[in-house]
Each structure stands twice: as C-alpha cells, then as structure tokens.
Amino acid sequence: MFIVFDIDGTLMLTRGVGRGAIEAALEQHLGRRISTERVSFSGRTDPAILTDVLLASGVPRDEIPGLLPETLLAYEAELCRRLGPQHVDLLPGVMSLVGLLSRRADTHLGILTGNIEGTARAKLAAAGLGNLFGTGAYGSDHEDRNLLPAIARERLYLATGVDMPPERTVIIGDTEHDVACSRAHGAWALAVCTGFVPRARLEASRPDLLLDSLDPPHAVLTFIDGIPLRGQALEGC
Numbered sequence: 001m002f003i004v005f006d007i008d009g010t011l012m013l014t015r016g017v018g019r020g021a022i023e024a025a026l027e028q029h030l031g032r033r034i035s036t037e038r039v040s041f042s043g044r045t046d047p048a049i050l051t052d053v054l055l056a057s058g059v060p061r062d063e064i065p066g067l068l069p070e071t072l073l074a075y076e077a078e079l080c081r082r083l084g085p086q087h088v089d090l091l092p093g094v095m096s097l098v099g100l101l102s103r104r105a106d107t108h109l110g111i112l113t114g115n116i117e118g119t120a121r122a123k124l125a126a127a128g129l130g131n132l133f134g135t136g137a138y139g140s141d142h143e144d145r146n147l148l149p150a151i152a153r154e155r156l157y158l159a160t161g162v163d164m165p166p167e168r169t170v171i172i173g174d175t176e177h178d179v180a181c182s183r184a185h186g187a188w189a190l191a192v193c194t195g196f197v198p199r200a201r202l203e204a205s206r207p208d209l210l211l212d213s214l215d216p217p218h219a220v221l222t223f224i225d226g227i228p229l230r231g232q233a234l235e236g237c
Contacts, residue, residue, distance in 0.1 A: 009195020093215025
C-alpha cells in the first residue's frame with residue numbers, strides 16, 4: 001500500500017506561522033502592504049495561495065507570473081526562519097498511526113501537500129517527522145493539486161522500484177481538495193475533521209472514510225486492511 005498524507009490540518013497545525021510568514025516575506029520583498037485576510041489557505045497549493053494574496057494586495061495579474069518564483073523563495077526563507085518545534089501541534093493519533101504504518105513491510109508512506117518542498121520539509125522536521133516519509137509531491141511540483149498524486153507515484157517508483165497503482169493508494173487529508181485529488185488519481189480518499197473545513201463540506205465531497213481524527217489509529221488500519229476486499233465506498237465517523 002501507498003499511504004499518502006497531507007501536512008497542514010492532517011498531521012499538524014503550526015499556529016498561523018505560515019500565514020504570518022507569507023505576509024512578512026511579501027511585504028519585505030515587494031515593499032507594499034500585504035493582506036491574507038480574505039484568502040483561503042486550506043487544501044490549496046502555495047503557488048495558488050500566493051497568486052491570490054498578490055491579487056488581493058493590488059498586484060496586477062499580468063505581473064504575477066514574473067513575481068511568483070521569487071516570492072515563493074522569499075516565503076520559504078521567512079517560514080524556515082520563524083518556524084520551530086514550539087510552533088507545531090501534532091494532531092491526535094498522528095504519531096501512533098505513522099509509527100504503526102512505518103513498521104509494515106508492505107506499506108510505503110508519502111507526503112502530498114500544497115506546501116512547496118522547502119516549507120514542507122521544514123514543517124516535518126519541526127514536528128519530528130522528517131525521517132518517516134520516504135517520498136512525496138509538493139506545491140512546487142505543480143499548482144494543480146490533482147496532478148500531484150501521479151508525481152508522488154512516479155517518485156515512489158524511482159526510489160523503490162515499486163509501481164503502486166491508484167487502487168492501492170490512500171490519500172489522507174483534511175479538505176475537499178484532498179478528496180478531489182484522490183478521485184482524480186483513482187485512489188482511496190480518507191478525510192479527517194482536524195483542519196478548518198466544516199464536517200458538512202467534507203461529507204459533501206464524499207470521501208471513502210470520514211473520521212473526527214486519526215485517534216485511535218484502529219479505524220484507519222481497519223479501512224486500509226479492508227481495501228483489497230472493498231467493492232464500494234464506506235462512510236464512517
């Protein structure tokens with residue numbers, strides 16, 4: 001099995017450090033007032049988020065493609081400067097579940113996140129999870145989150161020689177965007193209500209399993225172990 005985790009709202013929360021780092025980095029880099037107040041972050045890739053932040057801050061749309069690479073780098077540097085273990089709240093059940101899965105010989109763990117790779121690695125390191133995930137796909141790979149599962153699959157194959165098909169892949173996330181990218185790839189979607197998306201919206205996205213949290217891990221393990229026998233979607237809380 002290939003079990004792929006989102007980061008923010010699924011594995012951890014970082015007490016608003018990311019949003020603050022974007023505002024500070026872009027204000028310093030562009031020399032203008034930056035506001036993220038009306039921009040949605042949940043489940044979106046960093047390039048898409050920064051595009052909307054720049055638009056909301058009055059930057060002309062035709063200037064954004066030229067600004068985006070350097071503003072992403074500025075944001076990465078600012079987040080890495082600000083973020084420490086004291087800012088990270090691991091979400092319930094994460095360490096137990098990841099630990100159990102990492103000990104399974106037939107299971108590969110990965111990351112699938114809208115974070116660009118540098119900020120993703122910084123968050124995992126601050127949370128003490130840096131060595132537990134073998135591969136992944138990031139917002140820096142593509143702005144369209146629905147294309148990231150195929151990238152993660154290819155990286156798993158290059159790293160291990162294992163070509164894991166979508167029907168043997170579970171994507172775990174806290175937003176409807178995680179569910180949508182699972183569907184686009186033909187993978188299984190497990191949604192968890194530990195982020196900022198209301199349960200009703202997650203239910204409407206029709207994940208294969210919906211949980212309050214990853215604690216206790218039994219529900220997740222039972223779901224994963226039943227996948228070869230499952231012919232239709234499940235729903236549980």
